[in-house]
Amino acid sequence: MSDNKEVVNNLTLGQGFGNNQGMISMEQKKLSTIVLDLDNTLISSSEKIIDDTDYTFFIHEPNYDNYFGRVRPYVYDFLALLPTTFDQIIVWSAGRANYVDHICYCIFANVGYVPHVILSRKDCVESTGDKGKKYHKPLQKIFTEYYADPQRTYLLDDSKVSMEHNPPPNCIMVKPYFGDRTDTYLRDVSIPWLQTLSH
Numbered sequence: 001m002s003d004n005k006e007v008v009n010n011l012t013l014g015q016g017f018g019n020n021q022g023m024i025s026m027e028q029k030k031l032s033t034i035v036l037d038l039d040n041t042l043i044s045s046s047e048k049i050i051d052d053t054d055y056t057f058f059i060h061e062p063n064y065d066n067y068f069g070r071v072r073p074y075v076y077d078f079l080a081l082l083p084t085t086f087d088q089i090i091v092w093s094a095g096r097a098n099y100v101d102h103i104c105y106c107i108f109a110n111v112g113y114v115p116h117v118i119l120s121r122k123d124c125v126e127s128t129g130d131k132g133k134k135y136h137k138p139l140q141k142i143f144t145e146y147y148a149d150p151q152r153t154y155l156l157d158d159s160k161v162s163m164e165h166n167p168p169p170n171c172i173m174v175k176p177y178f179g180d181r182t183d184t185y186l187r188d189v190s191i192p193w194l195q196t197l198s199h
């Protein structure tokens with residue numbers, strides 16, 4: 001992971017361009033990438049008080065909201081394996097940016113690294129359907145703006161909305177998580193899937 005990670009960091013800093021010696025060939029440096037949804041994929045948040053929380057925090061914009069939540073069982077085992085499998089780790093939630101930042105702080109503090117990129121609602125494409133607004137996460141954005149390899153990029157998400165613009169194999173629907181402490185989906189399905197990719 002280290003070589004490609006360095007490329008991403010350089011690009012983020014706007015370096016690596018401007019002379020032939022440091023020129024990066026994007027064709028050669030497409031990154032294997034995992035894009036992670038948060039709500040009901042890795043965590044379960046509620047604005048109502050729940051017992052036995054893994055995190056609680058308060059956000060005062062745009063409303064005064066308290067959040068209470070649980071982390072899906074085996075999240076830390078799952079996240080710990082990602083750097084050995086993917087060049088680039090992206091979080092993309094349809095939540096508001098300040099909420100997403102809080103959740104990332106809560107869960108990644110326990111795994112020893114931070115995502116290369118954190119995207120939120122403002123990065124989604126919005127549409128209005130019968131049941132209100134939908135927030136789409138077109139992976140094309142990841143391919144073009146973050147040098148992700150379309151052949152080796154996967155979005156893990158519990159939402160059918162995400163499937164509408166990102167059909168399999170790039171989008172992998174996960175079983176929604178609603179706070180069950182006995183949930184074993186990541187252990188039984190997602191971690192074995194990662195292991196198939198790394199061989």
Ligand SMILES: [Mg+2]
Pocket residue numbers: 037038039040041157158159
């Ligand atoms: Mg979700």
